[in-house]
Amino acid sequence: MQPTLKPAAEGLRTRVFQIIFESGTPLAKGFDIALIVAILASVGVVLLDSVVPLRVRFGELFYWLEWGFTGLFTLELAMRLYCLERPFRYLRSLYGVIDVIAILPTWLMLLLPGVQSLVVLRLLRVLRVFRVLRLMQFVGEGRLLLDALKRSVRQIFLFFFSIFIVVIIFASAMYLIESPEVGFTSIPQSIYWAIVSLTTVGYGDIVPVTPLGQAITVVLMLIGYSIIAVPTGVFSAQVIRSIREERYSEEACPGCGHDRHERRAKYCLLCGTWLDEETEDPRAWKDADRNDDAPAIDDT
Structure with missing residues (x-):
């Protein structure tokens, strides 16, 4: 579960927090969309780099593009931690772990050549599209x-x-x-x-x-x-x-015992009994008012 995040302080950090972690403003939504485009582009670079003819021809370009994307995502993660009140709490969350995994393979490439293919894991960051597009x-x-x-x-x-x-x-x-x-x-x-x-x-x-x-x-x-x-x-x-x-x-009707009602149902489908036993049936009040307004019958 994603923890509740709060900005570290008023001023610049709060403004950065609103842009990075929220999507209610055009600027914040534009940031999220630009981030998703950058993620897809970086994954595309890794996929193209795996094609031998393209790697032979554009290998150096792919190399610098990958480092450029990694630097961009590293800076973005640093900004996220900068504007948060409890940054380590974010790092332990789902999105925080994904953000770290997104930049870790490229930095590990300096020590362990060949792990750059794991960069495709940053595609998981596209999960943010659920928040951006209100899904x-x-x-x-x-x-x-x-x-x-x-x-x-x-x-x-x-x-x-x-x-x-x-x-x-x-x-x-x-x-x-x-x-x-x-x-x-x-x-x-x-x-x-x-x-x-x-x-x-x-x-x-x-x-x-x-x-x-x-x-x-x-x-x-x-x-x-x-x-x-x-x-x-x-x-x-x-x-x-x-x-x-x-x-x-699964609650049974107090009138007939039928127990398969929709949760939003107010009256029993079979006998018409009021289902919410904690509140009174509004029809009972109407019937009582109607009886009070009816003229009295003289039996004499």
Whole structure:
């Protein structure tokens, strides 16, 4: 969770804080958009530098561009720490860790050549686009998916454990049936073949040649096709359950006992009873006022 951040003091630090950490003003939003463009450009430089012909031709340009971006992001991180009341608290947050990871690979390149490819991790900084473009409402949807995933962990674990047993059985059978010359040199090697066949990838580096082995391969592939829907179905069921719990209340109606009402519902869908027991039904007041205004009936 992102901690609550406060500026260090009034004046320049507060102004810098408003520009860097907020997005309510045009200047602050422009800063965030410029930062995102710089992040994407720096990642693009790393990707282009990995292409050998481009690196041979523009290697020096890519090198200085990367150091330029690293210097820019280092200065930006220093400004963030400068304007904060508790800078180390920010460094321990999610965005703070990402900011450090974004500049660390280039500086480590001075000591460990070859780690500059990790610069692509600064692409994580584009997560700030959620704040810039007012997309934070989608965080709730992501939380719903994570909740569904946590609920289905046991079922998915049981599914993968069952698949592991199937893989071991088929791999052991193929190790006994096929010869080492075609690639089945050990049970672990046969496990690799079984996983490739079960997932219907079929690399073709290990292929059974006997009729029995080919028949077993066909059965394993059919099993692979049939089980694809199992984890998807489990996860989908949990997503639906989370959506229902998010939308519906489990409190029963005091009138008829029905317990599947929308959380914003005020009256029971079946019997019309007022659902909020902590407050009085406004219709009761209207009915009482109506009865008070009705003319009295003389029984004499």
